[in-house]
Amino acid sequence: xxxxxxxxxxxxxxxxxxxxxxxxxxxxxxxxxxxxxxxxxxxxxxxxxxxxxxxxxxxxxxxxxxxxxxxxxxxxxxxxxxxxxxxxxxxxxxxxxxxxxxxxxxxxxxxxxxxxxxxxxxxxxxxxxxxxxxxxxxxxxxxxxxxxxxxxxxxxxxxxxxxxxxxxxxxxxxxxxxxxxxx
Amino acid sequence: xxxxxxxxxxxxxxxxxxxxxxxxxxxxxxxxxxxxxxxxxxxxxxxxxxxxxxxxxxxxxxxxxxxxxxxxxxxxxxxxxxxxxxxxxxxxxxxxxxxxxxxxxxxxxxxxxxxxxxxxxxxxxxxxxxxxxxxxxxxxxxxxxxxxxxxxxxxxxxxxxxxxxxxxxxxxxxxxxxxxxxxxxxxxxxxxxxxxxxxxxxxxxxxxxxxxxxxxxxxxxxxxxxxxxxxxxxxxxxxxxxxxxxxxxxxxxxxxxxxxxxxxxxxxxxxxxxxxxxxxxxxxxxxxxxxxxxx
Numbered sequence: 001x002x003x004x005x006x007x008x009x010x011x012x013x014x015x016x017x018x019x020x021x022x023x024x025x026x027x028x029x030x031x032x033x034x035x036x037x038x039x040x041x042x043x044x045x046x047x048x049x050x051x052x053x054x055x056x057x058x059x060x061x062x063x064x065x066x067x068x069x070x071x072x073x074x075x076x077x078x079x080x081x082x083x084x085x086x087x088x089x090x091x092x093x094x095x096x097x098x099x100x101x102x103x104x105x106x107x108x109x110x111x112x113x114x115x116x117x118x119x120x121x122x123x124x125x126x127x128x129x130x131x132x133x134x135x136x137x138x139x140x141x142x143x144x145x146x147x148x149x150x151x152x153x154x155x156x157x158x159x160x161x162x163x164x165x166x167x168x169x170x171x172x173x174x175x176x177x178x179x180x181x182x183x
Numbered sequence: 184x185x186x187x188x189x190x191x192x193x194x195x196x197x198x199x200x201x202x203x204x205x206x207x208x209x210x211x212x213x214x215x216x217x218x219x220x221x222x223x224x225x226x227x228x229x230x231x232x233x234x235x236x237x238x239x240x241x242x243x244x245x246x247x248x249x250x251x252x253x254x255x256x257x258x259x260x261x262x263x264x265x266x267x268x269x270x271x272x273x274x275x276x277x278x279x280x281x282x283x284x285x286x287x288x289x290x291x292x293x294x295x296x297x298x299x300x301x302x303x304x305x306x307x308x309x310x311x312x313x314x315x316x317x318x319x320x321x322x323x324x325x326x327x328x329x330x331x332x333x334x335x336x337x338x339x340x341x342x343x344x345x346x347x348x349x350x351x352x353x354x355x356x357x358x359x360x361x362x363x364x365x366x367x368x369x370x371x372x373x374x375x376x377x378x379x380x381x382x383x384x385x386x387x388x389x390x391x392x393x394x395x396x397x398x399x400x401x402x403x404x405x406x407x408x409x410x411x412x413x414x415x416x417x418x419x420x421x422x423x424x425x426x427x428x429x430x431x432x433x434x435x436x437x438x439x440x441x442x443x444x445x446x447x448x449x450x451x452x453x454x455x456x457x458x459x460x461x462x463x464x465x466x467x468x469x470x471x472x473x474x475x476x477x478x
Contacts, residue, residue, distance in 0.1 A: 014223065018215055018219075021211065021214070021215050021218065022211050022212075022215065025211045025214050025215070026202065026203055026211055029203065029207075029209060029214070030200065030203070030204070033204065033207070037447055037449075038447060039207055039208065039209055039268075040268035040269060042209070043209045043213075043214055043217065043268065046214060047214065047217060047218045047221060047222070050218060050222075051218075051222050111196075112196075113196040113197065113199045113200040114200065114204065114205070114467060116192075116193050116196040116197060117196075117197060117200055117204065118204075118465065118467060119193075120193065121449075122449050122465070134190075135189075135190035135193060135194065136190075136193060136194055136197060163189055163190075166189065166193070167189060
């Protein structure tokens with residue numbers, strides 16, 4: 001992305017906004033789809049995010065494309081969390097013996113990136129949000145607790161449960177089982 | 184530590200990912216068009232409208248044109264198409280309500296006149312008729328003609344790729360006929376029943392409605408009570424717009440019971456695999472269900 005494009009976006013040139021949208025929307029959709037898990041809703045959240053981005057881009061001080069993407073990422077994650085606030089109730093979780101949850105984990109080699117992406121998306125809603133925030137997008141438990149209005153301890157429990165499910169699914173090579181396990 | 188290895192493994196793989204997931208139909212062009220419609224059109228329209236009505240000459244013109252339209256309006260119609268990704272509600276000029284499913288169109292007269300023309304439906308629409316006009320309420324959907332004479336609510340499904348136009352009555356009663364036999368007999372279809380009008384054979388028949396999910400597109404609620412898996416997967420495939428295949432034919436006859444409202448396909452599949460002796464694989468392109476069955 002050139003600084004020239006950014007300047008034109010700041011001047012609210014529609015063509016420039018469209019070019020900017022084209023350049024970043026796929027990446028942002030991917031990000032949101034990890035949280036929102038529904039294609040239609042993800043599209044709506046992406047657009048809510050772009051509305052905020054275009055609205056606040058005057059105030060943003062450009063230090064390179066990476067810093068700009070980091071700024072956009074914070075905005076879009078915030079939009080996703082606000083959207084999900086209506087859909088997900090985060091309960092306070094009882095502190096558990098976290099040591100019991102830790103089992104040796106050996107990374108799988110025969111899965112592709114898309115498989116990992118799908119595994120996250122298939123997590124239950126509340127666990128998925130916390131895992132995304134902590135493990136993928138680098139938020140601390142304190143920041144997560146503030147965002148989701150829960151205690152830090154609950155955030156840790158959500159994360160541990162998410163990791164356990166992911167670990168279990170990875171060791172079974174991503175196949176789901178129901179009652180009467182078929183091997 | 185072990186837990187960091189798991190997190191790092193996921194992060195590392197997600198860093199290598201690009202483009203859109205294979206099962207997604209959204210794309211950047213569609214996203215931009217939606218954005219422009221929702222956020223740009225309104226702003227531009229408001230701006231232009233302010234410019235227009237602030238002009239004295241324009242204001243006079245507006246008044247004159249309005250009088251002209253009021254006097255000369257005959258059978259002016261308005262068309263609404265649902266190009267969004269969810270059901271939309273349309274309020275008709277007479278105050279009655281219609282919900283349109285995705286990729287569906289309704290065309291209706293905009294002038295309240297003694298000779299109210301037909302309402303045309305293409306796709307799928309749910310009508311709630313409470314305010315009753317003087318004339319008969321006539322709706323045309325492909326070769327089906329639906330006439331409402333009393334208050335009621337009903338769903339019309341007229342998809343181009345389907346053999347029949349199906350009309351399901353939720354409340355009240357309606358008359359249905361095939362367009363080439365309008366002067367002949369009409370079927371009276373009452374609450375809890377549905378009517379099918381065949382596309383080319385001009386057949387009309389009615390039966391009790393056993394499809395609890397005919398309105399799932401509007402309500403977001405799916406109900407299965409001892410429904411064969413073959414039917415369950417058809418309904419889920421249409422509702423969630425996913426390909427679902429039953430790999431082991433013996434599973435097709437297993438009965439499934441469950442109720443879902445506003446839940447993702449993954450939650451439905453999780454319920455299914457807990458209740459039935461099945462293995463479910465989501466490959467992204469499609470969902471495959473296999474297993475020993477329910478025997």
